Amino acid sequence: MTRRPIILSILALALVLFAGAAWFVSRSDAGAETVPPEVAEALVRPWSPVLGxxxxxxxxxxxxxxxxxxxxxxxxxxKDIMAEHGDAVRxxxxxxxxxxxxxEVAIRVLEAARMQGVFExxxxxxxxxxPRWASHGGMRPDLIMPIAGEAGLDVAAAETQIRAPDIVAVLNRDRSDVEAVGVRQTPTFFVNERPLEPFGEAELRALVAEEVRRAGT
Incomplete structure (x- = not known):
């Protein structure tokens, strides 16, 4: 066999190996892509509560x-993930x-708590x-405010705050974004605009840890 066929055979083999590697990488990273820009825009809003x-x-x-x-x-x-990574994660x-x-009742109370600085x-x-207030066997929305009060909410002030137009606006805007993002179940997570796919505790921990490493913190 002359040198030319040998070289061509080596090149052909290299091309096959490269294509196979590229296919494997593309399969491995299939769930790692960030969402499209129009979806990313709807993930975080100025009115959204932030922990961290x-x-x-x-x-x-x-x-x-x-x-x-x-x-x-x-x-x-x-909360454990936040504690593990400290200031690197919000x-x-x-x-x-x-x-x-x-x-909706619980969300209104949470928003009143945010106004009062006791959201978390x-x-x-x-x-x-x-389980006390949202049991499927018997919903008890009347218990939400007392539970919040025990956690530091000024209940008297909150009774007025939960009716504020701003809270209604937050609910309506978030409903619109839920539809735009295509959320169908809760909780649904995104980490730095990457969807959690597949869903699970180990997967969430791994995705956050990967993004923390990428950030170099």
């Missing part, structure tokens, strides 16, 4: 329903009232006590 440092390089966006059992299950996981909360009226402790209390 505003300037954190890694942003977890959680589409969250306070009456959702899965959201309750993930609440301590998200969480942006997007309201997703898929459970109807009782979700009230959110923690509502998640901890969720």
């Amino acid at each position: 440092r505003e300037e954190a390089p890694v942003t977890i966006v959680e589409f969250f329903d306070p009456a959702c059992e899965a959201c309750r299950a993930f609440h301590p996981i998200v 969480v942006v909360v997007r309201y997703t009232p898929f459970h109807g009226k009782i979700s 402790p009230v959110m923690d209390a509502l998640m901890r006590e969720q």
Whole structure:
């Protein structure tokens, strides 16, 4: 065999190997792409509650329903992730009232808590006590305000605040963004505009850790 056929055979083999590697990488990274720009724009809004440092390089966006059992299950996981990574991670909360009226009542109370500077402790209390007020066997929206009060909410002031037009606007805007992003279940997570796919605790922890490494923090 002359040198020319040998060289051509080597080049052909290299091309096959390269194509195979490219296919494998594309398959491996299929879920790693960021969302399209029009969806990314709807993920974080100026009115969205933020947990953690505003300037954190890694942003977890959680589409969250306070009456959702899965959201309750993930609440301590998200807090643990924030504790693990410190100032590198923040969480942006997007309201997703898929459970109807009782979700809206809880969201209004959360927004009143934000006005009063006690958003996080009230959110923690509502998640901890969720089985009391959001049990599928008997919804008790009347318990939401007292639970929030025990966590530091000024209930008398909140009774007026929950009727504020600004809170109605937040609910309506978040509903619109839920539709634009295509959220169908809660919680739904995005990390630095990358969707959590597949869904799971280990996957969320891994995706956040990867973005923290990328940020070099």
